[in-house]
Amino acid sequence: MTTPVQLYVYDLSNGLAKRLSLSLTGKQIDGIWHTSVVVFGREIFYGQGILETRPGQSHHGKPLHMIDIGETAIDEDTFNEYLAEISQHYTADKYHLLDFNCNSFTNDVIGFLTGGSIPSWIKDLPSDFLSTPFGAALRPTIDNMFRRPIPGAAPTPATLQPSPAATQAAVNASPNPALAASLLQAVASQAFSPSASVNGTGSSAPAPATQPQTSSSTSTVSAPVHICTNPSSFHSLLRSHRAVIAMFTSATCGPCRMIEPVFEDLAWSKTHGVGKDRVAFVKIDMGVGLGSQVASEFSVRVTPTFLFLLDEQKTYEFKGADSSELRSQTDLLLFQAFPPHPHTKLSFPAVEALSSEPILFTQVPALDSVISKLASFVDGSSSPSETVAAKEKLSQSFPVYLKARFPANKGAQPPKNLSANPQLIASWAEATRTIASVLPAAQLFPLVDLWRLSLLDQPIATWCSAATSQTNPVHIFMSKAIDALHTADMSARNTVLVTLRLLANATSNTALVRSLLSAAGHRAETTKVLVSSLLHADASVRTAAASLAFNVAAYLQKGRMDRLRGDSSAAGMEVEEDGDWEVELVSAVLEALSNETHSEEVGTSFRAAA
Structure with a gap:
C-alpha cells in the first residue's frame, strides 16, 4: 500500500518579491519560497524545530502551489521514527533564512519518502539571490539576523534585527533601503514565526523545544554544506552534482568538531567559483535519521571520515581531522572535475600586456x-x-x-x-x-x-x-x-x-x-x-x-x-x-x-x- 506525497509551496513575501525583485536585484525572482511536506493527512515543516499542522492550516495561509511528488511505500510509524531521529538535527537554533531552512528539511524528507527531491527552482533560490550584487550586499545583514548570542539559543523576534554595521553595504546597494529592510524583516518574521503542532484532536499545543548538544562552531550550518540523513537524499545529491565531498560525523566526536570549521570554510570558498552549481559539500551524521545506512553503504565505520566522489564514483577516502589533507584532496578533486581550459596554458605576451582596466573619462568640468x-x-x-x-x-x-x-x-x-x-x-x-x-x-x-x-x-x-x-x-x-x-x-x-x-x-x-x-x-x-x-x-x-x-x-x-x-x-x-x-x-x-x-x-x- 502506498501513500501520496505532496509539496506545499508558499511565498513568504506575499507577492512583493515578484513585483520588486527586478528593480532591487536586477534579476526576476517570483517568490521567497517556503515549503512543507504533506503526507498521511499531515503538513510537516521546519521553523522553530520540526512542526506540523493539518494541511493548509499553518500560519503561512493558503499555499501558492500544491505539487504532487509521488507516492511512498513507507508506513506512518516508520516515518514518525525518522522524524524523531532527525529532530535532533533540525532544531530552532540551526535555522537560517538562506542556509538551513524549511526547503533543506523538505528536500531531505522527500528524499527519504520517495527518493526524489524538491524542484530546482526552489532549491536554487538562495544561490540565485546571492548571485546578484544586491543579494551579495545583503548577505552580512541576513547572517547577522540569524547569529545566536548564546550557543544553542533559538532566535527570537528581538534577535532578528540587523545591526547598523551589517546593513551599511545593503543600504549602498539598494535604491530603497527602507523598503528593502522592511521586506527582509517581514520575510524573516514570516519564515520563523512561532507556530504550534496540531494533535489528532485538532487542539493546538506548543511545539516541544529541542536543545541540541553542539558546540558554538556547529550551532549553525554553513550555506554551501548540504545535510543528508538518508541514502535517498544522498544519492539525489550525487546525481545532481559532479563533484561531492562528504563528511561523516557524529555528535560525540571531538575531532569532528575540530575539523568542521575547516570543512565549512572550504565549502564556502569552493562553491563560489568554477562549477559552483556542480560541487557539493555534504555532512552525514551517523547518529541522525538513516545516516548510519549511508555510512554502511560506503563501509564507513569511524568519524570523521571524508569521501571524495566524482560522477557518483568514490575516488578517495581518508579518516581523521587532517586539515591539510582535506584541503589538498579537495583541490585535487575539483581539478579532476573542472580542469582549466587548455588555452590558459598558452602564452600570449601581446594580449597579456593589455590592461583590462576600463577607460574612464575623469575630467572635472567647470x-x-x-x-x-x-x-x-x-x-x-x-x-x-x-x-x-x-x-x-x-x-x-x-x-x-x-x-x-x-x-x-x-x-x-x-x-x-x-x-x-x-x-x-x-x-x-x-x-x-x-x-x-x-x-x-x-x-x-x-x-x-x-x-x-x-x-x-x-x-x-x-x-x-x-x-x-x-x-x-x-x-x-x-x-x-x-x-x-x-x-x-x-x-x-x-x-x-x-x-x-x-x-x-x-x-x-x-x-x-x-x-x-x-x-x-x-x-x-x-x-x-x-x-x-x-x-x-x-x-x-x-x-x-x-x-x-x-x-x-x-x-x-x-x-x-x-x-x-x-x-x-x-x-x-x-x-x-x-x-x-x-x-x-x-x-x-x-x-x-x-x-x-x-x-x-x-x-x-x-x-x-x-
Whole structure:
C-alpha cells in the first residue's frame, strides 16, 4: 500500500518579491519560497524545530502551489521514527533564512519518502539571490539576523534585527533601503514565526523545544554544506552534482568538531567559483535519521571520515581531522572535475600586456558653468513650472556634492565619510527625469555631463544599478541618445558623445555594468547606442564608442578568466553568456575598424576592443 506525497509551496513575501525583485536585484525572482511536506493527512515543516499542522492550516495561509511528488511505500510509524531521529538535527537554533531552512528539511524528507527531491527552482533560490550584487550586499545583514548570542539559543523576534554595521553595504546597494529592510524583516518574521503542532484532536499545543548538544562552531550550518540523513537524499545529491565531498560525523566526536570549521570554510570558498552549481559539500551524521545506512553503504565505520566522489564514483577516502589533507584532496578533486581550459596554458605576451582596466573619462568640468548652461536651456524653453522647480532643486545640491567629491585641486582630498544618501540621489534622479522630459536631446549634454562625473562615485553608480528605467538617469540618457542616433540628429552630437563617456564610466562599477550588459537589464539599449555610435560620422563620437567597446570587452574577458581561475570574489558578478549578442558586438567593431581611415587614435581603440 502506498501513500501520496505532496509539496506545499508558499511565498513568504506575499507577492512583493515578484513585483520588486527586478528593480532591487536586477534579476526576476517570483517568490521567497517556503515549503512543507504533506503526507498521511499531515503538513510537516521546519521553523522553530520540526512542526506540523493539518494541511493548509499553518500560519503561512493558503499555499501558492500544491505539487504532487509521488507516492511512498513507507508506513506512518516508520516515518514518525525518522522524524524523531532527525529532530535532533533540525532544531530552532540551526535555522537560517538562506542556509538551513524549511526547503533543506523538505528536500531531505522527500528524499527519504520517495527518493526524489524538491524542484530546482526552489532549491536554487538562495544561490540565485546571492548571485546578484544586491543579494551579495545583503548577505552580512541576513547572517547577522540569524547569529545566536548564546550557543544553542533559538532566535527570537528581538534577535532578528540587523545591526547598523551589517546593513551599511545593503543600504549602498539598494535604491530603497527602507523598503528593502522592511521586506527582509517581514520575510524573516514570516519564515520563523512561532507556530504550534496540531494533535489528532485538532487542539493546538506548543511545539516541544529541542536543545541540541553542539558546540558554538556547529550551532549553525554553513550555506554551501548540504545535510543528508538518508541514502535517498544522498544519492539525489550525487546525481545532481559532479563533484561531492562528504563528511561523516557524529555528535560525540571531538575531532569532528575540530575539523568542521575547516570543512565549512572550504565549502564556502569552493562553491563560489568554477562549477559552483556542480560541487557539493555534504555532512552525514551517523547518529541522525538513516545516516548510519549511508555510512554502511560506503563501509564507513569511524568519524570523521571524508569521501571524495566524482560522477557518483568514490575516488578517495581518508579518516581523521587532517586539515591539510582535506584541503589538498579537495583541490585535487575539483581539478579532476573542472580542469582549466587548455588555452590558459598558452602564452600570449601581446594580449597579456593589455590592461583590462576600463577607460574612464575623469575630467572635472567647470561645474558652475555646466549648471549655468543647463539653466539657460531650461529658462529659454517654454518649460512648465515643475521643470523650473526641478532645475532649482538640482542646482542647489548636485554641483555642491560633486565639487566636494571631486575637488578641482588635484592635490586635495574629499572629506572623509562623504557619501550621498539614497534619498538625495533619488531626488537628483527625479529632477533629471523631469528636465529630460522637456528639453530636446541637443540641450541635454550639460545634465549628462554632471551624471558622467557622478558615476565615478560608487554609491551613486550602485544606486543607478538598481533603479527602475523610469528613474534611472543612465537609461533616460541612453533612450535620448538612441533617438538621436536613429534620426541622425547631428545637433545632438554633444549629448551622444557625453552619453558614451557616461556609459564608459559606468563600467567602473560592477553592479552597474552588470545591469547594463545583463539580458534582464539594459543590454538591448546599451547595444543600440554602442553599435550605432561605432559608425558615427564624428571622430570624437567614434573614439568614445571605441572606449566603451573596449570596456565591455575587458569586463567580459575578466569574467571568463575569473571563472577559469575559480575566483570566489567574482561570484555573482559575471554576465550570462550569449553568443549571438557577442557576435553582434564583434561584427560592429570589425566593421568600424575596416572603415576607419581618418583617426589613428580611433583605430587603436578599435583594435584593442577587437
